[in-house]
Amino acid sequence: MKALVKSHATIGLWQEDRPTPEIGPEDVLIKVHKTGICGTDIHIWNWDDWAARTVPVGLIIGHEFAGEIVEMGAQVQGLALGQRCSGEGHLIGKLSRQSRAGRFHLDPATRGIGVNENGAFAQYLRLPAFNVVPLPEGISDDIGAILDPLGNAVHTALSFDLVGEDVLITGAGPIGIMAAAVARHVGARHVVITDVNQTRLDLAARVADVTPVNVAHEDLRDVQIRLKMAEGFDVGMEMSGNPQALDQMVASLVMGGKIAMLGIPPGMAPVDWSKIVFKAITIKGVYGREIFETWYKMIAMLQNGLDVSKVITHRFKAADFAQGFEVMRSGQSGKVVLDWTCQPPDHQRFVSV
Ligand code: NAD
Ligand code: ZN
Numbered sequence: 250m251k252a253l254v255k256s257h258a259t260i261g262l263w264q265e266d267r268p269t270p271e272i273g274p275e276d277v278l279i280k281v282h283k284t285g286i287c288g289t290d291i292h293i294w295n296w297d298d299w300a301a302r303t304v305p306v307g308l309i310i311g312h313e314f315a316g317e318i319v320e321m322g323a324q325v326q327g328l329a330l331g332q333r334c335s336g337e338g339h340l341i342g343k344l345s346r347q348s349r350a351g352r353f354h355l356d357p358a359t360r361g362i363g364v365n366e367n368g369a370f371a372q373y374l375r376l377p378a379f380n381v382v383p384l385p386e387g388i389s390d391d392i393g394a395i396l397d398p399l400g401n402a403v404h405t406a407l408s409f410d411l412v413g414e415d416v417l418i419t420g421a422g423p424i425g426i427m428a429a430a431v432a433r434h435v436g437a438r439h440v441v442i443t444d445v446n447q448t449r450l451d452l453a454a455r456v457a458d459v460t461p462v463n464v465a466h467e468d469l470r471d472v473q474i475r476l477k478m479a480e481g482f483d484v485g486m487e488m489s490g491n492p493q494a495l496d497q498m499v500a501s502l503v504m505g506g507k508i509a510m511l512g513i514p515p516g517m518a519p520v521d522w523s524k525i526v527f528k529a530i531t532i533k534g535v536y537g538r539e540i541f542e543t544w545y546k547m548i549a550m551l552q553n554g555l556d557v558s559k560v561i562t563h564r565f566k567a568a569d570f571a572q573g574f575e576v577m578r579s580g581q582s583g584k585v586v587l588d589w590t591c592q593p594p595d596h597q598r599f600v601s602v
Contacts, residue, residue, distance in 0.1 A: 250266070250267055250268070250269045250371055250372035250373050250592075251264055251265075251266065251267075251371065251372055251567065251568075251589075251592050252264070252265055252266075252267040252309045252370060252371035252372070253265075253309065253310060253311060253370035253371070253567075253570055254267070254307065254308065254309055254310070255293055255296075255304055255305075255306055255307065255308050255310055256306070256307065257306065258296065258301065258306050259296055260294065260295055260296050261294060261296075262293070262294055262310065262370075262570065262571075262574070264568070264570070267309065267371065269372070269373045270367070270373060270374070270375035271375070272320055272321075272322050272375050273322055274322040274323045274324040274325075275322050275324045275325060275377055275378055275379070276322045276325070276375050276376060276377055276378060277318045277320065277321050277322065277325060277328060277375075277376055277377075277378050277381055278318070278319050278320035278321075278373055278374070278375055279314070279316040279317065279318055279319070279334065279336070279369075279373065279374045279375075279376055279381075280316050280317050280318075280319045280372065280373055281314050281315075281316040281369055281370075281371060281372055281373065281374055281589045282314075282315050282316045282317065282333075282390040282393075282394075282588070282589060282590050283314065283315050283316075283390040283391055283393065283394035283586050283587065283588055283589065283590075284311050284313055284314045284315075284369050284370055284394055284567070284586070284587045284589065285313030285314075285394045285395045285397070285398065285584050285585070285586055285587075286313075286573055286574060286577050286584070286585045286586075286587065287312065287313055287397070287398060288422070288577075289312070289363075289364065290310055290311060290363070290370075290574070290577075291574070291577055291578055293310050293363075293364075294574050294578070295578075303364060303365070304364060304365075305365075308363075308364075308365075308366075308367060308368070309363070309367040309368050309369075309370060309371050310363045310364075310368045310370050311362075311363040311368040311369040311370030311371070312338035312361060312362045312363035312364065312368050312369055312397060313338070313369065313394055313395060313396075313397040313398065314335060314336070314369035314374060314393075314394055315333065315334070315335045315384060315390040315391075315392075315393025315394045315396075316333070316334065316335075316374065316390075316589075317331055317332060317333050317334065318330055318331065318332045318334060318381070319331075319373070321378070322378065324378075325378040326378075327378075328378055328381060328383070332381075332383055333383070333384040333390070333393070334381050334382060334383050334384055334393075335382050335384055335393040335394070335396045335397070336376050336380045336381045336382050337380045337382065337397075337538065337540050337541065337544065338361055338362040338363065338368075338369070338380070338397055339354070339359045339360075339361055339380075339537050339538075339540065340359065340360045340361070340362065340366060340377065340380065341353045341354075341356040341358070341359050341540065342356050342357075342358030342359065343356075344358065345357055345358060353540035353541075354536070354537050354538060354539050354540045354543075359537075362374070362376070370567075370570070370587070371589075372589055372592055382396070382541065382544050382548075385548065385552065387551075387552060388548065388551055388552075391558070391561055391564075391586055392551065392557070392558065394586050395423075395557070395560070395561065395584050395586070396544070396547065396548075397538070398423055398424050398427065398584070399427050399547055399557060400537075400538035400543045400544060400547055401424050401511055401535070401537070401538060402424050402425075402427035402428035402430075402431055403427075403428075403431055403538070403543050403546055403547040403550070404511075404535055404537070404538045404539055404543045405424075405428055405486050405488070405509045405511045405535045406428045406431040406432050406435070406486065406509075407431075407435070407543075407546060408507075408509040408533050408535060409484045409507045409509060409533075411432050411435050411436065411437040411484060412435065412436040412437070413436060413437070413438055414437050414438060414483035414484050415437070415438050415439045415441075415476075415478055415481075415482045415483050415484075416429075416432045416437045416439065416440045416441070416482060416483070416484050416485070416486070417441050417442075417443070417469075417482040417484070417485045417486070417498055417501055417502070418432070418440065418441070418442040418443070418459075418485070418486045418488055419442075419443050419444075419485070419486070419487050419488060419489045419491070419494035419495070419497065419498055419512070420442075420443070420444060420487070420488035420489025420490070420491070420494060420512055421442050421443070421444035421446065421449040421450050421452070421453045421461065422444075422449065422488060422489070423560050423583050423584045424488050424511065425442055425444075425453070425486070425488035425489070426442070426449070426452060426453045426456050426457070426557075426560050426583065427456075427557045427560055428486050428488060428511075429442045429453055429456070429457045429459045430456055430457035430459075430555060430556070430557050430560075431550065431555065432486075433457050433458055433459065434550055434554065434555045435550075437484075439460060439476050439478065440457070440458075440459040440460065441459065441460045441461075441462055441469075441472060441476070441482070442459050442460070442461055442462070443461075443462045443463075443464045443469065443489075443494065443497070444461070444463065444464070444489070445463060445464060445465040446580055447463055448580070448581050449580070449583075450462070450463055452559075452560070452562065452583050455559050456557060456559045456560050456583075460472065460476065464494075464497065469497060469500075469501050470501075473501070480503045480504075481501055481502050481503040481504075481506065482498075482501050482502050482503065482506060483502075483503055483506055483507070484506065484507050484508075484509070485498040485501070485502055485506065485507070485508040485509070486508075486509050486510075486511065487508060487509070487510045487511065487512045488511050488512050489512045490512035490513045490514050490515065491512070491514070492514055492518035492519065492520070494512070495508075495510075495512075495514075495518075495520065496520075496521065499521070499524050499525055499528065499530065500524070502528060502530060503528075504528055504529060505528070505529045505530070505531075506528065506530050506531075507530070507531045507532075507533070508530060508531070508532045508533070509533050509535050510532060510533065510534050510535060511535045559583075560583040560584050561583060561584045561585075561586050562582045562583040562584065562585070563576050563582050563583075563584075563585045563586070564585075564586045564587075564588060565585065565586075565587055565588070566587070566588050566591045567587045567588060567589045567591065567592060568591070568592070570587055573585045573587055
């Protein structure tokens with residue numbers, strides 16, 4: 250099969266021919282239809298310090314995917330050949346207290362496909378059946394391929410009650426934009442999203458009914474006055490990873506406000522803790538998706554009018570992956586989706602499926 254591999258410890262990715270994965274009794278084999286390029290994949294392409302520390306050379310990368318089941322292990326129940334699916338890319342351990350209590354997303358032994366284990370940027374992916382999430386008919390492969398980052402957005406957005414609240418999102422990357430759409434969908438009053446990249450703010454306004462603010466040119470306090478917000482934002486979602494955005498968020502929140510933090514700062518960053526203490530602010534770190542509650546909620550919302558389709562701005566054939574990565578690296582895109590169905594079906598095992 251064709252696969253995108255981190256073949257060398259330097260910038261870039263390489264298409265290689267790899268054997269189609271063998272599956273174990275509790276696994277399925279998924280024929281990949283579409284994949285999403287994630288910021289994580291850009292770190293791996295760039296081979297920054299984090300990637301060099303974390304990702305083994307020779308790994309098939311990618312973790313955002315949709316496809317169909319073409320082979321099932323002997324122990325697999327409740328799934329069927331031909332089932333369209335996406336799936337949770339975090340492979341959890343089963344031994345920790347958290348995992349045994351059913352809080353799977355908090356298992357410390359979690360390993361990621363496309364980061365620690367072979368991933369989804371390939372014609373076929375081996376995945377534990379436990380991780381499979383079937384796709385209902387109304388959810389396309391394109392949307393299926395971005396459920397992983399939508400899940401980050403949903404997990405963050407549902408961390409605090411947003412009904413009737415004023416919400417500030419810092420960072421209009423794909424995840425910030427989708428979180429804004431979710432906040433609007435679940436009944437927030439004002440949803441303000443900030444960035445310093447005008448292309449992304451324009452995209453945010455096309456995807457959801459939000460107030461985009463370019464903090465390079467506009468003062469958030471003026472925006473609050475314009476929106477007739479007396480005291481400040483009730484809930485913040487930090488989705489830029491920029492420490493200045495967190496400062497701005499703390500300054501813009503009400504007394505007793507809440508922050509859900511998904512953005513990952515590049516390293517140690519100074520924080521004015523006294524402001525957080527005197528404002529009695531609650532901060533929650535958010536990692537991944539709740540397994541599988543986030544998946545149920547997001548699929549239900551997609552079936553009930555949540556529309557994030559416009560966040561996908563570019564589509565490429567998998568063979569043209571380099572163009573897709575170039576667009577993502579430029580910062581002038583939303584989600585970029587790669588199509589694997591154009592690759593020749595080069596494996597005899599599945600011709601009848
Ligand atoms: P992204 O890098 O595409 O978007 C971040 C955006 O923040 C960019 O558009 C950038 O211009 C903007 N930004 C930079 N400085 C800003 C400032 N001062 N104020 C406002 N915006 C500013 O990232 P993404 O893929 O949308 O992901 C969002 C964040 O979440 C990233 O930090 C990513 O690393 C992180 N992430 C965390 C998890 C997790 O499980 N915790 C999962 C996925 C992504
Ligand atoms: Zn991702």
